[in-house]
Amino acid sequence: MHPEIDRYAGLSSPIHSWDCGLKILGFSLLILVIATIDGLIATGIAFGLALVFLWVSKISVGFVLDRLKWVLFFLIPLFFLLPLQYEFGSGWSWKSENLGLALTITLRALAITILIFPMLGTAPFHRSMKSLQDLGIPKMLIQTFLFTYRYLFVYLDQLRKMRIAMKSRGFQPGFNKNSFKTYGNMVGMLLFTSFEQTERILNSMKSRGYDGHIRILYEPARQPLDWLKLTVLIILSIVLALGDRLWLT
Amino acid sequence: MHISDGILPAPTIIAGFAVTAAWIGYSARNLEADDMPRIGVMSAAFFVASLIHFKIGPTSAHLLLHGLVGIVLGSQAMLAVLMGLTLQALLLQHGGISTIGVNACIMGIPALLVGWSYRYLGTGRPVRIRVLLAAGLTILGVILSSLFACLSLLTAGKDFQTLIWLFLGTHIPIALIEGLVTGSAVSFLLKVKPEMLICSSPEISQSPSSSASPS
Structure with missing residues (x-):
């Protein structure tokens, strides 16, 4: 989704x-x-x-x-x-x-x-964000918002894969302690893998000249x-x- | 834990935006460019939590994770909550667009309190105590968020009293579940990447390979 x-x-x-x-x-x-x-x-x-x-x-x-x-x-x-x-x-x-x-x-x-x-x-979403930047919304807020939007889709893909993996191992979600502990481990794993990935994403963006300012070719x-x-x-x-x-x- | 559009009166909506803007303005003074991906990760996790549903009797609820956001981000938790709520409102139509400020206070202030309490009470404590602290503080955080939500509903008039009682009643099991899930997630992170949390494990920070440092 x-x-x-x-x-x-x-x-x-x-x-x-x-x-x-x-x-x-x-x-x-x-x-x-x-x-x-x-x-x-x-x-x-x-x-x-x-x-x-x-x-x-x-x-x-x-x-x-x-x-x-x-x-x-x-x-x-x-x-x-x-x-x-x-x-x-x-x-x-x-x-x-x-x-x-x-x-x-x-x-x-x-x-x-x-x-x-x-x-x-x-x-397009990036154009809306550029407009917010031009309207004077602090650059820091726009950047964080864009990062969140970017990671969202990474998370959703990871969540889908983890759900399939859990299901294939016989996990049956229920209203019990074990189910909630499993959910906790799943959240921890999601954070762990994404955190490492985001550090790499930021470094690769910086190496390509990213300075936090959104630029659009045709305005x-x-x-x-x-x-x-x-x-x-x-x-x-x-x-x-x-x-x-x-x-x- | 969201108040939808259309329910709250204008003074409550304006007060919510004012408090949120004031805190974001204050906390942004210490924000550095390298913090943004970390905040982005937690905002996205907060967003995705709303898609992890579980059944409670005939109905279902979803994870909140604002306690975990506080434990990972500390003073920047409000910003992550604000980002997550804004995206939930814009992409999933979950919550409300005019109530983003109020909802950010309902979820963000308890997240900040959970983070600060965890840092104050957990620094230098054994892992087991910190996991219990994370779970207990998160339970209190969810209950506090419910109380804030009920307070804001009270400003809409006394006709909302049935909704307020129902809201409080349904959030007690959610608080317990949230505590269990956050406790498990913190336990997992303390084992695999303790430097992600705002106060690192004393046992692990002694390891020369770890970059963790007590903050």
């Missing part, structure tokens, strides 16, 4: 052609605004907006739906857990009005999660249309924030 986010970065759409830095800025603002709105109507509109952006970006809906399963796994129980309330003295009760709260939370979470795909799924200049797209997102964010507080409550 390789959970790369930029699988659809090669498509062509108005969001793909948008300057990467301005795109991240615009969508980050919209995500922040959506995280702070409270009303069900405004949240519903935000969810609709997220779907529109996903449609415009041409990213496969099936791909996004597959990624949303984790979010739904945590959110669906809220429709049961939020209305179910316990009061000391009177015991358990069912508050149907909290179903609205659960729906608001679910729509808000889905809207934010869906917006990640147009924001980061429409450009198109920002066009007026890029700024126009950012303006649209800023206006949408302001209207959503004001609408939630003034008109849609």
